[in-house]
Amino acid sequence: MPSSARSTFQGNALAAVSFLLWGLMPLYYQFLPNASINELLAFRLLCSVPFMLLVFFVMGKPLPSIAQLRANKRSVALCGLASIIMCVSWYSFTWALTHGQVLAASLGFFINPLFAIALGVVCLGDKLTLAQKLAVFLGAIGIGYMIYQYQALPWLALLMGGFFALYGLCKKYIQFDSLTSVTIEAALLTPMAMCYLLWLALTDQSVALSGSNTQILLYMGSAPVTLLPLIFFALAIRATSLSMVGLMQYIEPSIHFILAVTLFNEQFDQVKAVSFGFIWTGLLFCSLEALPRLRQRWITHSAH
Template identity: 65%
Template sequence: MQTHRVGNALAAFSFMLWGLLPLYYQFLPQANINDLLALRIIFSVPFMFAVMVILRRRMPSLATLWQDKRSLLMSALAGLIMCVSWYAFTWAMTHDQVLAASLGFFINPLFAITLGVLFLKEKLTLAQKAAVVLATMGIAYQVWYYGELPWISLIMGSFFALYGLCKKFIRYDALTSVTLEAALLAPIALAYVLITGFMGTSTALASDSNTLMLYIGSAPITLAPLIFFALAISRTSLTMVGLMQYIEPTLQFLLAVFLFGEMFDEVKAISFGFIWLGLILCSLEAISKMFHRPVRPA
């Protein structure tokens, strides 16, 4: 019981940190997203190595990693997919589109449900079917009214769901796979930084020291929640994690509307309403299952 309480607290804390990330990016308005992505990847590697040494007292051997080539390949693919999702997220954070990021994370579970059906042969419950239909209606309403798709939200939600699907096929532990994802992409990111630095086209390297440190700081500031999440996942149930994941987009939604003053008009209210209704149905179903588990005979 004590372990579950610790796990729940760690999970809630990780989602709170993710939800408060928009506050950090307010110090980097109109940031060069390519520079930001490259520096985040590069500095993620030493940061994750340090975390693994502190928490594990050792690093996994290269021979052990090489033995599982499928996991190695899937880690590289997961890293590439995460780059797309993170690129969209960062663009939203630095271009006054926090509400779009919030929508992306609200619809992510529904993309995950769909991928589970398509690739993992999972069966949809009645509540999940209703949630997918309601989310489709919410997005369709925005498209009908605005005449365009909410691309940033859709890219974030779908690619983060694809990232989660890749994780299903990786047998390394969470910290090792996250470290590998950055390490495998680091040479490309380093080459980009060196080339743009040499050509004098790097916004980050040409900025003042405080701004440069903010670029570099995006690595630990975005990885810290992931570490707490990795520590939580083995200490609590996936059901609780699934319910608490809505802390993140809820905080981002509140920041966008009440602190950053982003427009939340009637169209978005109706669109979000459809999606929230679907998520409420899924959450109520999950809670019902938690409290009505069959008792196993002794």
Template identity: 60%
Template sequence: MRSHRAGNALAAFSFVLWGILPLYYQFLPQANIDELLAMRIIFSVPVMLIVIAILRRPFPSLHTIWADKRSLVATTIAAAIMCISWYAFTWAITHDQVLAASLGFFINPLFAIALGVLFLKERLSHAQSAAVVLAIAGIGYQVWHYGELPWISLIMGSFFALYGLCKKYIRYDALTSVTLEAAILAPFALCFIIAQGISGNSVALLSGLSTLFLYIGSAPVTLAPLIFFALAINRTSLTMVGLMQYIEPTLQFLLAVFLFGEVFDEVKAISFSLIWLGLFLCTLEALQGIYKNKYVHAEQSGV
């Protein structure tokens, strides 16, 4: 029971950290997104190795990693997909589009549901079916009024869901896979940063130490919630994790509207409300499932 509570607390804390992440990027307005992503990749490797050492987790040998080629290929694909998702997210929160980032994370579970049906042969419940329809209606309402798709939100939501799907095919543990993702991309990122420095076009390297440290700091600040999440995942249920994941986009939504002053007009209010309604139905269904499981367990235990 104590372990379960600790898992819930760690999961909630990880989503809070993700939710307030836009605050850090306010120090990097109009950042060079290419360099920011490259710096994050490069410095993620030493950060993750330090974390693994501190937690005293065994890191598999290169022979063990190479022996599981299916996981290695899936990890490589996951790394590329995460790059696209993080690129869109970083662009949004450094270009006054935190609401778009929030919307992307709100619709991510619905993309995950759709991918589960398409690739994992999962069946939609009535609540999930309604949520998907409501999300399509919400996005469609924005398109009808604005005349364009919310591309940043859709890219974030869909690619993060694809990243989760890839994780289903990786047999390495969570910390190992995250470290490998960065290590696979690090040589390309390092070559890019060196080329930028030689050409004299590097913002990170040529704008002073404070800017450089902010670019480097993007690695630990984005990895911290991921590490807490990895520690939580084996200590709590996936259902609880699913319910708590809405902490992140909710905090980002509140920051966008009340701190950053982004426009939340009637069109966005209706669009978000339709998506929130679908998520509310899924949440009710999940809570009902938790209650039923506890009731069945109590009956079987003779309580």
């Protein structure tokens, strides 16, 4: 196998692993039912920095210098904005996983590409293909049908999908590599997380510290559990196409959906079936449209 084709294959494999890990994440959070989400978020932020420093060490990658950070203050500021946006998406995602709402998490990441497409048009001047226009239209019908039937907005799904799309948009303007930007994002919010955890401990309000050692480790483990797939994803982006990654991202919400219905016994009623059906149909059109381009790129890579 030519080196370029081998590199693409490895990139595809890394992308698949990253989305598989994200998809299996509800299994981890089942050990933290009704967790204190504020405290869980603080533990994740606090433990993310040492974990990312370990990753830099293992990969033999140099840490960014103070001079590099000062030379690119705009990207540092954008990292701060990205961290706040990600906190909203991650907060709603974690709440869903720890409160029996895995189907909402699945819906959120199924509609995420539709938000991403809309942001690309509004903010980046992207031009939509016929399939993308159809996907956005069908997605809007699916969400609208759910709102009409339930007389309520699917807030969790909209927060997850919308803010994760905003996070992706923000990352496009950050000039640091993915691992560096993720580390900076966590580091900027670490002082706040540390102060919050210290306040909980001093006022005897900490849920994690009042539990067993296993519970404390589970709270701390939320950092590597959420960052490992992100690392695999960052490595995959360098070796494969964004189109392939875009198709593979449906692995994650598909696994969420299967776990919710088969393992967690969440209700999948007729309203959800119709709404998901519209969204799935739109995404199917986009996927079918992208397949010929992916096949041609694979042939080109293999030829070289």
